[in-house]
Amino acid sequence: MKTFIATLGTETDTFSPIPTGRAAFRECMFHRGAGSTDGTSDFAHPMPAVVVKSAQHFAAGFAPACDPIASVAAPGTASPDFAALRLPKAGRPLWPQVADPFAPPNP
Structure with missing residues (x-):
């Protein structure tokens, strides 16, 4: 099972080897509004991978439930x-x- 969390407003299916059209997101992710979640409360069952397109701000919310976090x-x-x-x-x-x-500084 693949789960993607990303911003749909900037995604296209032209440059990525992973299909990122709207239909692909509807099939494999939770999406509300701007494509963000309120942390790990959105997930009812354990998932093999959660992929977040982000630099670092997600870590505080996901760290308690996701181990390890790989960049x-x-x-x-x-x-x-x-x-x-x-x-x-x-x-x-x-x-x-x-x-x-x-x-x-060292003297």
Whole structure:
């Protein structure tokens, strides 16, 4: 069983290997309004996978019921490996390259 939670307003079936037309969403997901859920209360039974098209804001609501949470790098998005991102204009020290960017510097 596949379950997808995404925003229908921006989805098309032209660039994805997964069929993302409206009919596919109606068959395999819970959708209300803007395509968001109120957390895990929408799911009555355990599911093998819940796929969320989101960067990170979903984690607080889903973490108690979903273990593990895996981040996946998809084409056209930023990598979930933030330590590997090159950010030349960002100030330093910068988390996660430095474990505690607010720690006092070593003498």
